[in-house]
Amino acid sequence: MAMIEVEHLTKRYGTTLAVDDLSFSVERGEIVGFLGPNGAGKSTTMRILCGSLGATGGRAMVDGIDVMDDPRGAKRKIGYLPEAPPLYTEMTVRQYLRFCGKIKGADKPRDAAEVAIEKVGLTPVAHRIIGNLSKGYRQRVGIAQALVHSPDVLVLDEPNSGLDPAQRAEIRTLIEELAAGDTTVILSTHVLPEIEALCDRVVIIHQGRIVAQNTVDALGGDARVVKVTVDEPSPELAARFEAIAGVTAVKARGDGLYLIEGSTDLRREVAKVAVDAGLLELSGQRQLEDVFLQLTGGAE
Amino acid sequence: MSTFAIAGRELRSLFTTVTGWLVLTGYLFLTGFFWTAMASMYAMQSQDAIVSPYMAAQVDMTDYLVAPFFGNTAIVWLMFCPALSMRLFASERKDRTLELLLTAPVSTAEIVLGKFFGALGFVAVMLACTAHYPLLLMRWGNPDLGAFAAAYLGTLLLAGGLLAMGMLFSAFTESQVVAFVLTVAAGLTLWVFSWVGGGADSLASQIAIVTHAQDLFRGILRLSDIAYFIAFIGVFLFATHQRVESFRWS
Numbered sequence: 101m102a103m104i105e106v107e108h109l110t111k112r113y114g115t116t117l118a119v120d121d122l123s124f125s126v127e128r129g130e131i132v133g134f135l136g137p138n139g140a141g142k143s144t145t146m147r148i149l150c151g152s153l154g155a156t157g158g159r160a161m162v163d164g165i166d167v168m169d170d171p172r173g174a175k176r177k178i179g180y181l182p183e184a185p186p187l188y189t190e191m192t193v194r195q196y197l198r199f200c201g202k203i204k205g206a207d208k209p210r211d212a213a214e215v216a217i218e219k220v221g222l223t224p225v226a227h228r229i230i231g232n233l234s235k236g237y238r239q240r241v242g243i244a245q246a247l248v249h250s251p252d253v254l255v256l257d258e259p260n261s262g263l264d265p266a267q268r269a270e271i272r273t274l275i276e277e278l279a280a281g282d283t284t285v286i287l288s289t290h291v292l293p294e295i296e297a298l299c300d301r302v303v304i305i306h307q308g309r310i311v312a313q314n315t316v317d318a319l320g321g322d323a324r325v326v327k328v329t330v331d332e333p334s335p336e337l338a339a340r341f342e343a344i345a346g347v348t349a350v351k352a353r354g355d356g357l358y359l360i361e362g363s364t365d366l367r368r369e370v371a372k373v374a375v376d377a378g379l380l381e382l383s384g385q386r387q388l389e390d391v392f393l394q395l396t397g398g399a400e
Numbered sequence: 401m402s403t404f405a406i407a408g409r410e411l412r413s414l415f416t417t418v419t420g421w422l423v424l425t426g427y428l429f430l431t432g433f434f435w436t437a438m439a440s441m442y443a444m445q446s447q448d449a450i451v452s453p454y455m456a457a458q459v460d461m462t463d464y465l466v467a468p469f470f471g472n473t474a475i476v477w478l479m480f481c482p483a484l485s486m487r488l489f490a491s492e493r494k495d496r497t498l499e500l501l502l503t504a505p506v507s508t509a510e511i512v513l514g515k516f517f518g519a520l521g522f523v524a525v526m527l528a529c530t531a532h533y534p535l536l537l538m539r540w541g542n543p544d545l546g547a548f549a550a551a552y553l554g555t556l557l558l559a560g561g562l563l564a565m566g567m568l569f570s571a572f573t574e575s576q577v578v579a580f581v582l583t584v585a586a587g588l589t590l591w592v593f594s595w596v597g598g599g600a601d602s603l604a605s606q607i608a609i610v611t612h613a614q615d616l617f618r619g620i621l622r623l624s625d626i627a628y629f630i631a632f633i634g635v636f637l638f639a640t641h642q643r644v645e646s647f648r649w650s
Contacts, residue, residue, distance in 0.1 A: 147499075150503040151502065151503055151648075152499055152502040152503045152647075152648065153648055154648040154649050171505075172505045172506075172507065173505075175503060175504060175505040176505040178503070180499075180503045182496065182499045182503075184496040184499075186495075186496055186497040186498070186499045186500035187495075187497065188409070188413065188495075188497055189495070190413055190416040190417060191409075191412075191413070191416075195412075199405060199409050200500070200504075202401070202402065202405040203402045203405050203406065203500075203501070203504040203505075203506050204504050204505060205505050245500070
């Protein structure tokens with residue numbers, strides 16, 4: 101049985117359709133990334149899953165519990181970080197996490213708060229008032245709040261916003277650890293490299309619909325682009341690139357830059373050819389970004 | 401259990417905000433002023449009673465000191481309860497912290513009750529800060545402690561009613577100022593119903609919130625008054641509950 105099962109979920113705000121017949125499922129221990137432009141319905145879907153928003157139609161189940169029928173039971177299994185971390189700024193980090201532990205039904209709220217502080221790296225600021233913390237620390241308090249009651253499922257809306265690269269890496273490691281310990285994670289982001297680095301699977305949402313869902317490799321792997329810059333561009337060179345087995349298109353972009361598209365990894369063959377024309381630079385490009393732009397209509 | 405946690409947080413947060421301390425200070429200043437004025441007046445009346453047997457039969461600590469004191473301070477609650485209740489939901493919505501409560505495994509009733517009792521707890525603390533008045537009277541007089549208890553109960557019920565009403569207004573706006581103004585206006589309207597003609601038994605007078613506290617201030621415990629306050633509080637708690645439920649559908 102899948103940990104999360106969403107069937108035909110629909111959410112209508114007046115005449116606007118925010119979520120349109122969404123269906124997907126997530127297995128235990130899986131990390132799934134929600135990808136989509138702003139306003140695509142990612143946050144709405146997450147809020148319905150976490151019980152702070154009612155759906156117009158369809159249903160969402162967490163570990164077999166319908167979030168509409170038994171909200172209390174479902175919420176106990178979910179830890180949720182909203183887009184804006186819900187922090188009581190007048191409390192200290194420790195007080196706040198103890199409170200969260202209590203209302204979320206942690207077995208021993210005090211111990212749970214300490215574990216969460218330790219896990220997310222808040223020990224040096226645990227005694228400080230949240231309102232005085234930097235944005236990065238506040239974001240971490242938000243994450244600590246989501247996992248204080250050791251939930252089976254973590255739903256993180258933009259967990260990396262406001263964090264610097266080092267903090268991002270820490271959070272990534274933390275999420276990986278949690279997933280290894282059988283926690284199921286759903287996260288949303290518009291940072292593509294983050295999804296590639298972290299997620300087992302990507303769900304691309306656009307205008308309330310799922311436009312694609314698959315593993316990162318499968319989504320980005322069918323079509324690849326090799327970007328190559330040579331010292332001496334020529335029409336013959338382009339023809340030689342085209343002759344390579346597997347190449348589907350070659351585009352000359354001037355100044356010696358060529359974009360070579362193909363269905364497999366072409367870097368090795370392209371390099372062999374390009375060396376003769378004075379190879380300056382060569383990079384293989386994953387296609388996730390292109391897939392994303394194509395599906396969400398952002399390419400035009 | 402979560403009700404206690406939410407109430408506790410609410411109570412503690414009032415002690416960490418300016419509003420809480422301002423309300424407490426203002427309350428103690430104003431009640432102190434009322435108390436001094438009334439105690440002096442009562443002392444004068446007592447002196448008159450020494451030479452007049454008729455007066456001596458009339459002057460009674462409950463009727464001449466306790467009831468007027470609590471009756472006068474009632475108007476203070478009309479201003480301070482809205483200041484305590486205005487933030488309950490308005491600030492949570494503005495700061496987007498309500499999401500935490502809505503996604504926690506607690507029922508809407510627990511959230512509403514927790515917030516109500518948190519604010520009422522602060523009122524209890526404020527009242528406890530006036531405990532030296534009966535204690536002082538006991539040192540130099542012989543007050544009717546039962547009357548004091550009834551008056552405190554009346555104040556708590558009156559404040560509870562105003563808080564419950566204020567909480568509903570707080571759930572309708574993200575602005576604490578709007579919630580405050582609406583609550584004061586509604587409270588005042590309910591208050592002046594008691595001035596509308598027809599005497600104590602008229603409908604207007606029965607609707608008025610202060611009418612039902614008046615007897616309690618005099619030490620008279622009447623079931624109808626208690627029932628009025630419980631119904632009043634109940635109606636507004638229920639309305640707030642429905643309002644908070646509706647957040648899931650907006």
